Amino acid sequence: MGVLEHTSRRFNTFLHIKTRIYRKFSYDYTQTRVLSTNYSNNAPILPVLIVGAGPVGLVLSVLLTKLGIKCAVVERSNEFSKHPQAHFINNRSMEIFRKLDGLAEEIQRSQPPVELWRKFIYCTSLTGSVIGSVDHMQSQDFDQIVSPVSVAHFSQYKLNALLTKQLEAIGFTIRNEGLNHRHLAEREILMGHTCTSVEPTDNFINVTTSSVTEGNHIVNQIPCRFLVGADGAGSTVRNLVGIELRGEKDIQKLVSVHFLSRELGRYLMYEKPGMLFFIFNPGAIGVLVAHDLKQGEFILQMPFYPPQQKFEDFTSETCKKLIFKLVGHELADINVVDIKPWVMHAEVAEKYLACDNHIILAGDAAHRFPPAGGFGMLICIFFGDNIGYIFLVSLRSLFFVGPNVSKLVLQSSLLGPTS
Numbered sequence: 001m002g003v004l005e006h007t008s009r010r011f012n013t014f015l016h017i018k019t020r021i022y023r024k025f026s027y028d029y030t031q032t033r034v035l036s037t038n039y040s041n042n043a044p045i046l047p048v049l050i051v052g053a054g055p056v057g058l059v060l061s062v063l064l065t066k067l068g069i070k071c072a073v074v075e076r077s078n079e080f081s082k083h084p085q086a087h088f089i090n091n092r093s094m095e096i097f098r099k100l101d102g103l104a105e106e107i108q109r110s111q112p113p114v115e116l117w118r119k120f121i122y123c124t125s126l127t128g129s130v131i132g133s134v135d136h137m138q139s140q141d142f143d144q145i146v147s148p149v150s151v152a153h154f155s156q157y158k159l160n161a162l163l164t165k166q167l168e169a170i171g172f173t174i175r176n177e178g179l180n181h182r183h184l185a186e187r188e189i190l191m192g193h194t195c196t197s198v199e200p201t202d203n204f205i206n207v208t209t210s211s212v213t214e215g216n217h218i219v220n221q222i223p224c225r226f227l228v229g230a231d232g233a234g235s236t237v238r239n240l241v242g243i244e245l246r247g248e249k250d251i252q253k254l255v256s257v258h259f260l261s262r263e264l265g266r267y268l269m270y271e272k273p274g275m276l277f278f279i280f281n282p283g284a285i286g287v288l289v290a291h292d293l294k295q296g297e298f299i300l301q302m303p304f305y306p307p308q309q310k311f312e313d314f315t316s317e318t319c320k321k322l323i324f325k326l327v328g329h330e331l332a333d334i335n336v337v338d339i340k341p342w343v344m345h346a347e348v349a350e351k352y353l354a355c356d357n358h359i360i361l362a363g364d365a366a367h368r369f370p371p372a373g374g375f376g377m378l379i380c381i382f383f384g385d386n387i388g389y390i391f392l393v394s395l396r397s398l399f400f401v402g403p404n405v406s407k408l409v410l411q412s413s414l415l416g417p418t419s
């Protein structure tokens, strides 16, 4: 039986004595006709609902389940993103993964050999002159002296795939269909469901999701005790509860091009193996991330400058031409898989908790990092790990020493930068 079940009676008492009247936080979705609504007046209250099945939502689901805390996930997309974003995994993340049934070992087995990704290379083109190269790995990264696990280089979408495999192994089901008039159960990941409003009541948080099934717009109500907004940099949950971000916004607009070329992979593997290539020439500039040289899988990051340039200018053909300029010649086997815009910010939420500590922001929803240093996903994973224990300690406190201590633990552990 989960920790939360033990505590629910006292939790209810705690919530009932609150005097604050909450309002409903929602987006205006009235432009879309709602054809069906799944109301859930008698729905069981989920201990923890996570919005967002990115790395932080997935890691948190595994950790909470292992701690005996029941949870489920709603995810806006119909499928997991295949766009390789984060790729560098540091020691601390690997230590957390070590707790997850061989995940660290599986990453180490599946990643490219370290000799292929330890360098950053600065050049005028991939086949042209090298301005300089830096070996960013230190022996302590691999020697298992400061940590029992080494750093790793493994694409975020591959990590997400391993995490979903882990979740399935501990009883999670990934569902693409709607709820069809049933309630969301623990250990479910509901794909294609967007969180559109949150309404705190005296006893629970009522979360509304919207989805489209066979052309019908379906609205579901999911009651939960705690809601975790792990819904990324543009977080709906954060916006709904009105938490502001502080820091530097719109530092740089970038285009991220996911492409495959075994020809380029083979060339770099033998001539100048590295993880990041900073390429500067009069025709184009960009940072190439070699996700997997053996497979020839790359991401190219190119800055762009509105209003002179706009994202729509970066068609597949334009991107190929820019890649050829950066490579120094044409590639016969290039396959542009995906082109996405993104904006670099350095911002942190003014606080991570809302609605009397029952709504928690996690991951990019709480802090948006520039990619240099590869902190985005890593901080998300630490955060997911911490939240798991904080829930456990908080809920145990609730059970053993009462709501005020529980509230204190949550508050002191998850306070935002200035709260």
Ligand SMILES: Cc1cc2nc3c(=O)[nH]c(=O)nc-3n(C[C@H](O)[C@H](O)[C@H](O)COP(=O)(O)OP(=O)(O)OC[C@H]3O[C@@H](n4cnc5c(N)ncnc54)[C@H](O)[C@@H]3O)c2cc1C
Pocket (backbone or CB within 6 Å): 051, 052, 053, 054, 055, 056, 057, 074, 075, 076, 077, 084, 085, 086, 087, 088, 156, 193, 194, 195, 196, 230, 231, 232, 233, 235, 236, 237, 256, 342, 362, 363, 364, 365, 371, 373, 374, 375, 376, 377, 378, 379, 380
């Ligand atoms: C180009 C690039 C390179 C990067 N490289 C690195 C790196 O090397 N190392 C590193 O550590 N980090 C890196 N990052 C950052 C890293 O990708 C992010 O920090 C990480 O994805 C954040 O994880 P998350 O789970 O918080 O959010 P996300 O991965 O954004 O996941 C959020 C999920 O929530 C879903 N969602 C959003 N809104 C809703 C809603 N209303 N209802 C339901 N679901 C919703 C989204 O569909 C998404 O699946 C990089 C980022 C980019 C863009």
